[in-house]
Amino acid sequence: MNRRSQHAAGAGLKRFGGFVAGVAGLALVIECAGCASSRPAPLVIEHPLFAAPESDSRQDLSLKLVTYNIWGLPSWMTGARSGRYPRIARELERLDPDVILLQEAWTAKARKSAPAYGHWSIARPAWQHTFFQQSGLMTLSRFPIIGGQFYPFSRAAFPDRFVNKGVLKTTVRLANGQVLNIWNVHLQEGGSAAIRFSQVRELVARVRDAQDGQVADVVAGDFNCTPDSPLYRELSEALGPSAQELSGNKPFVTWDALSREVWAGETLDHIFVRRSSPFQSVRANPHVAFSAARREDRLSDHFGIEAVLNLSTEPRLAGAIGPGFNSPAMLNVVPQDESDAGGD
Numbered sequence: 001m002n003r004r005s006q007h008a009a010g011a012g013l014k015r016f017g018g019f020v021a022g023v024a025g026l027a028l029v030i031e032c033a034g035c036a037s038s039r040p041a042p043l044v045i046e047h048p049l050f051a052a053p054e055s056d057s058r059q060d061l062s063l064k065l066v067t068y069n070i071w072g073l074p075s076w077m078t079g080a081r082s083g084r085y086p087r088i089a090r091e092l093e094r095l096d097p098d099v100i101l102l103q104e105a106w107t108a109k110a111r112k113s114a115p116a117y118g119h120w121s122i123a124r125p126a127w128q129h130t131f132f133q134q135s136g137l138m139t140l141s142r143f144p145i146i147g148g149q150f151y152p153f154s155r156a157a158f159p160d161r162f163v164n165k166g167v168l169k170t171t172v173r174l175a176n177g178q179v180l181n182i183w184n185v186h187l188q189e190g191g192s193a194a195i196r197f198s199q200v201r202e203l204v205a206r207v208r209d210a211q212d213g214q215v216a217d218v219v220a221g222d223f224n225c226t227p228d229s230p231l232y233r234e235l236s237e238a239l240g241p242s243a244q245e246l247s248g249n250k251p252f253v254t255w256d257a258l259s260r261e262v263w264a265g266e267t268l269d270h271i272f273v274r275r276s277s278p279f280q281s282v283r284a285n286p287h288v289a290f291s292a293a294r295r296e297d298r299l300s301d302h303f304g305i306e307a308v309l310n311l312s313t314e315p316r317l318a319g320a321i322g323p324g325f326n327s328p329a330m331l332n333v334v335p336q337d338e339s340d341a342g343g344d
Helices: 011-025 027-033 084-095 193-209 230-239 243-247 315-325
Strands: 043-046 060-069 099-103 121-125 138-141 145-152 166-173 179-186 214-222 269-275 279-289 304-313
Touching: 043 145, 060 084, 060 179, 060 214, 060 269, 099 179, 099 214, 121 145, 121 166, 138 166, 138 179, 166 193, 179 193, 193 214, 193 230, 214 230, 214 304, 230 269, 243 269, 243 279, 243 304, 269 279, 269 304
Parallel strands: 060 099, 179 214
Antiparallel strands: 043 121, 060 304, 099 138, 121 138, 145 166, 166 179, 214 269, 279 304
Protein backbone atom coordinates (compact mmCIF):
# COMPACT_ATOMS: atom_id res chain seq x y z
CA MET A 1 0.00 0.00 0.00
CA ASN A 2 2.92 2.33 -0.45
CA ARG A 3 2.47 4.81 -3.31
CA ARG A 4 2.79 2.08 -5.94
CA SER A 5 -0.36 3.31 -7.68
CA GLN A 6 1.42 6.53 -8.59
CA HIS A 7 3.97 4.84 -10.86
CA ALA A 8 2.75 1.34 -11.71
CA ALA A 9 1.42 0.78 -15.23
CA GLY A 10 -0.09 -1.98 -17.30
CA ALA A 11 -0.59 -5.09 -15.20
CA GLY A 12 0.21 -3.11 -12.06
CA LEU A 13 -2.73 -0.79 -12.67
CA LYS A 14 -4.98 -3.75 -13.32
CA ARG A 15 -3.97 -5.29 -10.02
CA PHE A 16 -4.61 -2.01 -8.23
CA GLY A 17 -8.00 -1.77 -9.87
CA GLY A 18 -8.74 -5.27 -8.69
CA PHE A 19 -7.72 -4.27 -5.21
CA VAL A 20 -10.11 -1.31 -5.19
CA ALA A 21 -12.91 -3.48 -6.52
CA GLY A 22 -12.14 -6.10 -3.93
CA VAL A 23 -12.28 -3.56 -1.12
CA ALA A 24 -15.62 -2.27 -2.39
CA GLY A 25 -16.98 -5.80 -2.58
CA LEU A 26 -15.91 -6.47 0.99
CA ALA A 27 -17.56 -3.37 2.44
CA LEU A 28 -20.42 -5.33 3.97
CA VAL A 29 -18.02 -7.81 5.47
CA ILE A 30 -16.10 -4.97 7.08
CA GLU A 31 -19.27 -3.57 8.58
CA CYS A 32 -20.13 -6.94 10.07
CA ALA A 33 -16.66 -7.97 11.20
CA GLY A 34 -15.68 -4.63 12.66
CA CYS A 35 -13.16 -2.13 11.35
CA ALA A 36 -9.88 -1.10 12.88
CA SER A 37 -10.01 -0.17 16.54
CA SER A 38 -8.77 3.14 17.88
CA ARG A 39 -7.91 1.58 21.25
CA PRO A 40 -4.28 0.94 22.24
CA ALA A 41 -3.51 -2.77 22.39
CA PRO A 42 -1.10 -4.80 24.50
CA LEU A 43 1.59 -6.94 22.95
CA VAL A 44 1.63 -10.60 22.04
CA ILE A 45 5.12 -11.95 22.73
CA GLU A 46 6.32 -15.08 20.97
CA HIS A 47 9.53 -16.82 22.09
CA PRO A 48 10.08 -14.58 25.13
CA LEU A 49 13.70 -14.07 26.14
CA PHE A 50 14.93 -13.61 29.70
CA ALA A 51 18.60 -12.84 29.12
CA ALA A 52 20.30 -10.51 26.64
CA PRO A 53 23.43 -11.31 24.63
CA GLU A 54 26.60 -10.49 26.56
CA SER A 55 28.13 -7.06 26.12
CA ASP A 56 31.77 -6.01 26.54
CA SER A 57 30.97 -2.44 27.55
CA ARG A 58 28.57 -0.58 29.80
CA GLN A 59 29.27 2.72 28.05
CA ASP A 60 29.11 2.01 24.31
CA LEU A 61 25.92 0.72 22.72
CA SER A 62 26.24 -0.89 19.31
CA LEU A 63 22.95 -1.98 17.80
CA LYS A 64 22.47 -3.67 14.43
CA LEU A 65 18.97 -3.02 13.10
CA VAL A 66 17.01 -3.97 9.98
CA THR A 67 13.73 -2.36 8.94
CA TYR A 68 11.83 -3.76 5.97
CA ASN A 69 8.40 -3.32 4.41
CA ILE A 70 7.71 -6.87 3.19
CA TRP A 71 4.72 -6.03 0.91
CA GLY A 72 2.67 -8.64 2.73
CA LEU A 73 -0.64 -8.23 0.93
CA PRO A 74 -2.39 -11.25 -0.58
CA SER A 75 -0.78 -12.21 -3.90
CA TRP A 76 -3.97 -11.47 -5.86
CA MET A 77 -3.46 -7.80 -4.92
CA THR A 78 0.26 -7.61 -5.68
CA GLY A 79 0.96 -10.23 -8.35
CA ALA A 80 4.11 -11.09 -6.39
CA ARG A 81 5.67 -14.52 -6.69
CA SER A 82 4.87 -17.15 -4.08
CA GLY A 83 7.50 -18.37 -1.65
CA ARG A 84 8.76 -14.88 -0.77
CA TYR A 85 8.21 -15.04 2.95
CA PRO A 86 10.43 -18.03 3.85
CA ARG A 87 13.14 -16.41 1.71
CA ILE A 88 12.79 -13.18 3.68
CA ALA A 89 13.13 -15.15 6.91
CA ARG A 90 16.29 -16.86 5.67
CA GLU A 91 17.83 -13.56 4.62
CA LEU A 92 17.05 -12.05 8.03
CA GLU A 93 18.74 -15.03 9.66
CA ARG A 94 21.79 -14.43 7.47
CA LEU A 95 21.90 -10.72 8.32
CA ASP A 96 21.59 -11.64 12.03
CA PRO A 97 20.66 -8.19 13.39
CA ASP A 98 19.86 -7.37 17.01
CA VAL A 99 16.48 -5.84 16.13
CA ILE A 100 14.16 -6.40 13.16
CA LEU A 101 11.21 -4.15 12.28
CA LEU A 102 8.76 -5.48 9.69
CA GLN A 103 5.88 -3.57 8.10
CA GLU A 104 2.95 -4.86 6.00
CA ALA A 105 2.92 -8.31 7.60
CA TRP A 106 -0.82 -8.28 6.98
CA THR A 107 -1.54 -12.02 6.76
CA ALA A 108 -0.59 -15.24 8.51
CA LYS A 109 1.53 -16.18 5.49
CA ALA A 110 3.29 -12.82 5.56
CA ARG A 111 4.13 -13.26 9.23
CA LYS A 112 6.23 -16.27 8.26
CA SER A 113 8.80 -13.67 7.21
CA ALA A 114 9.83 -13.67 10.86
CA PRO A 115 12.53 -16.32 11.40
CA ALA A 116 11.02 -19.25 13.27
CA TYR A 117 14.26 -20.61 14.66
CA GLY A 118 16.41 -17.71 15.70
CA HIS A 119 17.55 -15.72 18.66
CA TRP A 120 14.69 -13.27 18.59
CA SER A 121 11.65 -12.60 20.69
CA ILE A 122 8.72 -11.46 18.51
CA ALA A 123 6.26 -8.70 19.44
CA ARG A 124 3.06 -7.80 17.63
CA PRO A 125 -0.23 -6.17 18.68
CA ALA A 126 -2.97 -8.22 20.30
CA TRP A 127 -6.62 -8.31 19.25
CA GLN A 128 -5.96 -8.73 15.52
CA HIS A 129 -8.49 -11.45 14.77
CA THR A 130 -9.33 -10.39 11.21
CA PHE A 131 -7.46 -8.90 8.26
CA PHE A 132 -9.12 -5.54 8.87
CA GLN A 133 -7.79 -5.39 12.44
CA GLN A 134 -4.18 -5.99 11.37
CA SER A 135 -1.51 -3.37 11.91
CA GLY A 136 0.98 -5.18 9.71
CA LEU A 137 3.72 -4.47 12.29
CA MET A 138 6.09 -6.98 13.89
CA THR A 139 9.23 -6.28 15.92
CA LEU A 140 11.87 -8.90 16.67
CA SER A 141 14.49 -8.43 19.37
CA ARG A 142 17.52 -10.36 20.59
CA PHE A 143 17.07 -8.49 23.87
CA PRO A 144 14.35 -9.27 26.44
CA ILE A 145 11.14 -7.35 25.80
CA ILE A 146 10.05 -5.80 29.10
CA GLY A 147 7.20 -3.59 27.95
CA GLY A 148 5.39 -1.97 25.08
CA GLN A 149 2.06 -1.26 23.45
CA PHE A 150 0.46 -0.70 20.06
CA TYR A 151 -1.04 2.72 19.37
CA PRO A 152 -3.35 2.90 16.32
CA PHE A 153 -3.63 6.21 14.55
CA SER A 154 -6.85 8.08 15.26
CA ARG A 155 -7.18 9.23 11.64
CA ALA A 156 -6.60 7.49 8.31
CA ALA A 157 -7.70 7.85 4.69
CA PHE A 158 -8.63 5.30 2.05
CA PRO A 159 -7.31 2.64 1.64
CA ASP A 160 -5.50 2.65 5.00
CA ARG A 161 -8.68 3.20 6.98
CA PHE A 162 -9.68 -0.41 6.26
CA VAL A 163 -6.76 -1.69 8.33
CA ASN A 164 -5.17 -0.66 11.62
CA LYS A 165 -2.01 1.28 10.90
CA GLY A 166 -0.20 2.79 13.83
CA VAL A 167 2.90 2.63 16.01
CA LEU A 168 4.25 -0.49 17.72
CA LYS A 169 6.30 0.42 20.79
CA THR A 170 8.65 -2.23 22.16
CA THR A 171 10.78 -1.63 25.26
CA VAL A 172 13.85 -3.86 25.57
CA ARG A 173 16.54 -4.36 28.21
CA LEU A 174 20.07 -4.37 26.89
CA ALA A 175 22.87 -6.57 28.22
CA ASN A 176 24.33 -3.74 30.30
CA GLY A 177 20.99 -3.12 32.04
CA GLN A 178 20.08 -0.05 30.04
CA VAL A 179 16.67 0.31 28.44
CA LEU A 180 15.86 1.15 24.83
CA ASN A 181 12.51 2.01 23.25
CA ILE A 182 11.97 0.81 19.69
CA TRP A 183 9.09 2.32 17.71
CA ASN A 184 7.94 0.46 14.58
CA VAL A 185 6.00 2.85 12.34
CA HIS A 186 3.87 2.73 9.18
CA LEU A 187 2.36 6.05 8.14
CA GLN A 188 -0.52 6.77 5.79
CA GLU A 189 0.09 6.17 2.08
CA GLY A 190 -1.09 9.26 0.25
CA GLY A 191 -4.19 10.92 1.60
CA SER A 192 -4.51 14.52 2.68
CA ALA A 193 -1.63 16.41 4.26
CA ALA A 194 -3.77 17.06 7.34
CA ILE A 195 -4.17 13.34 8.04
CA ARG A 196 -0.48 12.63 7.51
CA PHE A 197 0.59 15.46 9.81
CA SER A 198 -1.95 14.27 12.38
CA GLN A 199 -0.30 10.84 12.41
CA VAL A 200 3.18 12.32 12.73
CA ARG A 201 2.12 14.46 15.67
CA GLU A 202 0.52 11.48 17.39
CA LEU A 203 3.75 9.54 16.89
CA VAL A 204 5.92 12.37 18.22
CA ALA A 205 3.67 12.83 21.25
CA ARG A 206 3.86 9.11 22.09
CA VAL A 207 7.64 9.10 21.85
CA ARG A 208 8.07 12.27 23.92
CA ASP A 209 5.63 11.09 26.60
CA ALA A 210 7.30 7.69 27.08
CA GLN A 211 9.00 7.60 30.47
CA ASP A 212 10.64 4.18 30.67
CA GLY A 213 14.10 5.28 31.78
CA GLN A 214 15.23 4.65 28.22
CA VAL A 215 18.69 5.65 27.10
CA ALA A 216 17.28 6.40 23.63
CA ASP A 217 14.33 5.96 21.31
CA VAL A 218 14.85 4.35 17.91
CA VAL A 219 11.94 5.26 15.60
CA ALA A 220 11.98 3.36 12.32
CA GLY A 221 9.80 2.01 9.55
CA ASP A 222 7.90 3.14 6.46
CA PHE A 223 7.12 6.84 6.81
CA ASN A 224 5.87 7.35 3.25
CA CYS A 225 7.68 10.67 2.99
CA THR A 226 10.89 11.75 1.29
CA PRO A 227 13.79 13.64 2.95
CA ASP A 228 12.87 16.86 1.11
CA SER A 229 9.26 16.89 2.37
CA PRO A 230 7.77 19.06 5.16
CA LEU A 231 6.60 15.85 6.86
CA TYR A 232 10.15 14.52 7.06
CA ARG A 233 11.45 17.84 8.37
CA GLU A 234 8.91 17.77 11.18
CA LEU A 235 9.96 14.22 12.07
CA SER A 236 13.66 15.07 12.02
CA GLU A 237 13.22 18.21 14.11
CA ALA A 238 11.10 16.40 16.71
CA LEU A 239 12.87 13.05 16.90
CA GLY A 240 16.45 13.74 15.88
CA PRO A 241 18.51 12.91 12.82
CA SER A 242 17.92 9.85 10.67
CA ALA A 243 20.55 7.16 10.22
CA GLN A 244 21.19 8.37 6.69
CA GLU A 245 21.70 11.93 7.97
CA LEU A 246 24.05 10.68 10.69
CA SER A 247 26.12 8.79 8.14
CA GLY A 248 26.69 11.95 6.11
CA ASN A 249 25.88 10.10 2.90
CA LYS A 250 23.27 10.86 0.28
CA PRO A 251 19.91 9.14 0.96
CA PHE A 252 19.46 5.93 -1.00
CA VAL A 253 16.24 4.64 -2.57
CA THR A 254 14.07 2.41 -0.38
CA TRP A 255 10.99 2.04 -2.62
CA ASP A 256 10.62 1.77 -6.39
CA ALA A 257 7.41 -0.25 -6.97
CA LEU A 258 9.66 -2.79 -8.75
CA SER A 259 9.87 -0.33 -11.63
CA ARG A 260 12.72 -0.36 -14.11
CA GLU A 261 12.50 3.43 -14.39
CA VAL A 262 15.13 5.30 -12.42
CA TRP A 263 12.74 8.16 -11.63
CA ALA A 264 10.36 5.79 -9.83
CA GLY A 265 12.69 5.35 -6.85
CA GLU A 266 12.12 7.30 -3.64
CA THR A 267 13.41 7.28 -0.06
CA LEU A 268 10.36 6.49 2.08
CA ASP A 269 11.84 4.35 4.87
CA HIS A 270 13.88 5.89 7.67
CA ILE A 271 15.52 5.24 11.03
CA PHE A 272 15.46 8.17 13.50
CA VAL A 273 17.40 8.23 16.75
CA ARG A 274 16.13 10.32 19.67
CA ARG A 275 18.53 10.62 22.55
CA SER A 276 17.06 10.56 26.05
CA SER A 277 20.41 10.67 27.89
CA PRO A 278 23.68 12.49 27.18
CA PHE A 279 25.99 10.85 24.65
CA GLN A 280 29.45 11.71 23.47
CA SER A 281 28.40 10.72 19.97
CA VAL A 282 25.75 8.97 17.91
CA ARG A 283 26.96 7.35 14.71
CA ALA A 284 25.20 5.30 12.08
CA ASN A 285 26.29 3.20 9.13
CA PRO A 286 23.17 2.42 7.05
CA HIS A 287 23.05 0.62 3.74
CA VAL A 288 20.56 -1.14 1.48
CA ALA A 289 19.31 -4.60 2.39
CA PHE A 290 17.24 -7.02 0.32
CA SER A 291 18.56 -5.79 -3.00
CA ALA A 292 18.85 -8.14 -5.97
CA ALA A 293 20.70 -8.11 -9.28
CA ARG A 294 17.51 -9.02 -11.14
CA ARG A 295 14.15 -7.33 -10.64
CA GLU A 296 12.36 -10.70 -10.65
CA ASP A 297 14.44 -11.82 -7.65
CA ARG A 298 13.27 -8.96 -5.46
CA LEU A 299 11.25 -9.98 -2.39
CA SER A 300 9.28 -6.73 -1.97
CA ASP A 301 8.51 -3.46 -3.72
CA HIS A 302 10.66 -1.89 -0.98
CA PHE A 303 14.31 -2.28 -0.15
CA GLY A 304 15.27 -2.79 3.46
CA ILE A 305 17.63 -0.69 5.54
CA GLU A 306 20.38 -2.36 7.54
CA ALA A 307 22.09 -0.01 9.97
CA VAL A 308 24.60 -0.24 12.79
CA LEU A 309 23.91 2.43 15.42
CA ASN A 310 26.70 3.34 17.84
CA LEU A 311 25.78 5.38 20.92
CA SER A 312 28.61 6.33 23.28
CA THR A 313 27.72 7.57 26.76
CA GLU A 314 29.74 10.08 28.72
CA PRO A 315 32.20 8.12 30.90
CA ARG A 316 31.50 10.29 33.94
CA LEU A 317 27.77 9.57 33.60
CA ALA A 318 27.98 5.86 32.85
CA GLY A 319 27.81 4.81 36.48
CA ALA A 320 24.86 7.08 37.11
CA ILE A 321 22.97 5.92 34.05
CA GLY A 322 23.25 2.19 34.56
CA PRO A 323 21.54 1.65 37.97
CA GLY A 324 18.61 3.78 36.94
CA PHE A 325 17.40 1.00 34.66
CA ASN A 326 17.21 -1.85 37.17
CA SER A 327 13.40 -1.70 37.44
CA PRO A 328 11.83 -2.97 34.22
CA ALA A 329 8.80 -1.35 32.69
CA MET A 330 5.57 -3.23 33.25
CA LEU A 331 5.13 -5.77 30.48
CA ASN A 332 1.73 -5.31 28.85
CA VAL A 333 0.97 -8.59 27.06
CA VAL A 334 -1.85 -11.03 26.51
CA PRO A 335 -1.55 -14.80 26.12
CA GLN A 336 -0.59 -15.70 22.57
CA ASP A 337 -3.59 -17.96 21.93
CA GLU A 338 -6.01 -15.14 22.70
CA SER A 339 -5.00 -13.04 19.71
CA ASP A 340 -3.89 -15.32 16.91
CA ALA A 341 -5.14 -13.72 13.75
CA GLY A 342 -6.27 -15.42 10.61
CA GLY A 343 -5.09 -14.60 7.16
CA ASP A 344 -4.02 -15.97 3.85
